[in-house]
Amino acid sequence: MADTDDNLAIERADRPSSQRKITKILAAARAEFFGNGFSASSIEAIAARAGVSKVTIYSWFKTKENLFAEMVKGECAHLSQNFVDENLESKGVREVLIDTAENMLDFLTRDERVRFDRILAAEVSRDPRVGQYFLDNGPRALLQNLAKLLESAMDQGKMQSSDPIASAEMFVGLVMGHLDLLLRYGEKIDLTADQRRARATRAVDAWMLIHQK
Amino acid sequence: MADTDDNLAIERADRPSSQRKITKILAAARAEFFGNGFSASSIEAIAARAGVSKVTIYSWFKTKENLFAEMVKGECAHLSQNFVDENLESKGVREVLIDTAENMLDFLTRDERVRFDRILAAEVSRDPRVGQYFLDNGPRALLQNLAKLLESAMDQGKMQSSDPIASAEMFVGLVMGHLDLLLRYGEKIDLTADQRRARATRAVDAWMLIHQK
DNA sequence: ATAAAATTGAACGGTTACGTTCAATTAAAA
DNA sequence: TTTTAATTGAACGTAACCGTTCAATTTTAT
Structure with a gap:
């Protein structure tokens, strides 16, 4: 920052x-x-x-x-947690991807995260560096991890991709859809465990279908 | 509002x-x-x-x-434009979907739209009604139109879906990915016509693959 | 115990802004 | 033209807030 x-x-x-x-x-x-x-x-x-x-x-x-910037910095450290499930060997590709998608959903629908998103984005016009900093330490890092996981998954499954980052991006898009938007505008969305799993499964299956060899 | x-x-x-x-x-x-x-x-x-x-x-x-609320109201009227390409008969399913996706990209990456998104979302905590109003008149209306288009497309192509709204949501997710996020946090993204078309095509092909009969 | 650093409360100057009041002026309707 | 509505500038009361200063006090290191 x-x-x-x-x-x-x-x-x-x-x-x-x-x-x-x-x-x-x-x-x-x-x-x-x-x-x-x-x-x-x-x-x-x-x-x-x-x-x-x-x-x-x-x-x-x-x-x-x-003070604001320092607060954001702290939040970023807190936010850049990894929700990629690493247990590729023990669990099977599809399971791991679904778990990861569920973790994403769980995290991204948290009220605190949504509020953070709202106020931080609003301050980007005032100070673009906070946006830059957040992107680098949050979403960007996350996407890298995800891409790495997906590459391993593709190696083990019968899948392929010419552009792992784009594939990771697509994964996120499939999982979140426009949930993000709804949340940001105040929609109350509390997914039950079943709903979350269903959504994750649907997204993962679609993603695997797209990336089949 | x-x-x-x-x-x-x-x-x-x-x-x-x-x-x-x-x-x-x-x-x-x-x-x-x-x-x-x-x-x-x-x-x-x-x-x-x-x-x-x-x-x-x-x-x-x-x-x-x-004054703020009234301003938002005006913007919403301005924003709820329709970018669904209706010429299903004359153009072929895939073309129409790609055009629609391109229109979406064009609109959603506009600087004015991004700035609107930023400040409006930030005011949701202060007054949730502005978020509600915006959702109803913007994204929600849009998703309905899109779902309708997609249903027609599925009728004419060899596609199917058990949940048209979810399919529309998926369409949006595939087209935008996390572009939205990057834009909101100040990333400068000006897609060339080629890039836009490429992205739209990739998303549409993926979507059609997922929904094939 | 003593010296150094941190904290406090209170006050200050300067600025900005909300929303109101009022008498005077301008524009439009009849 | 007369009458009615809209607009203006200026000033006002009130409140909040930023960032600073300072002397007095508390906390900590040595």
Whole structure:
């Protein structure tokens, strides 16, 4: 996100109480920013929520923009978790793909993720770097992992693809469809385990059909 | 969006000059809201941009929220255009689907559309009704049209589906993949005509393969 | 215990913005 | 032309918020 000021807030937070406060500040920032967006959130409210003085915030994070960026950074680390199921040998190709698709669905339909998506995208016009940073550390990393998994799957199954990344993209498209859109616009979607499995299965079968040799 | 106050601003705008001003206000509101989001946009700036007094805005649109909602309403009307190619008889199934997919790509990658998406989604937490309204008048209507087209296509081609809406959703998923995501996060994507056609073709062929009898 | 660093509360200046009021002016309808 | 509606500029009250300053206090390292 920022150019060189990595961990602007943490680099000299030796004191244990500082660590604790920084953590609380970031948590409060997340809550406020998620709830109101960047502009409508105030440092004062964040300070109050964190149980911390306003000056403390300014002493660790120089500006509101920076606090936001630092919060995003934390979220990204949290978000770039891997939901690729690796057990290709023990489980069989189709099973693994279905599990992976289910993990994707589970993760992407989470309310917290949706809210994050909303407010972060909105701030892209204000500061394009946050979008760039998020893409690199979230979706892009994820797609790489997925592509790798799919390549292994294709080796073991009777499948092929001339463009693994495009195939991975297609996988995502098949799994999510426009669920993403509905969620972002406030549609309440809580898939039951059965529905999730059904959707994952349908997507995987379609994907395998497309990539059959 | 609103319950009963349809066209709050226009219902007694008999004067021609009023009409003109209302139009300018809405245009200015769109520009400001698109550029800065809801919170960071000020009525004063909108008034200045529209070349209109602040009082005039408040006299036509009671509140900032309402001005935003009215602006969204106008955009939705503008956005719910139909990009389904209807010439099924004259053109052949595959061609029509490819054309439709190309239209989708063309429309959905437009910068204005992306910006609209960003700021509207961000305001969903503040007022869920705008999301609801948009879904009903944009994506939902679109998906219905698409499903209808696809059903006709399946009749004429050797295809089938047990769930036309799910098939339409899949169509969208295959065409867009995660382009939508990249665009929302600021990725510059300007597809050449060739790339667009290639992507559309790939998606349509995949879709037809999945739905073959 | 002592020195250094972190934190606090309170206040401040400056800015921005919402929404309102009002008397004066302009435009349009009859 | 008269009358009615719309528009304007300016000012107002109120509130929020950013970011800073400072002296006083608390926490931590040594």
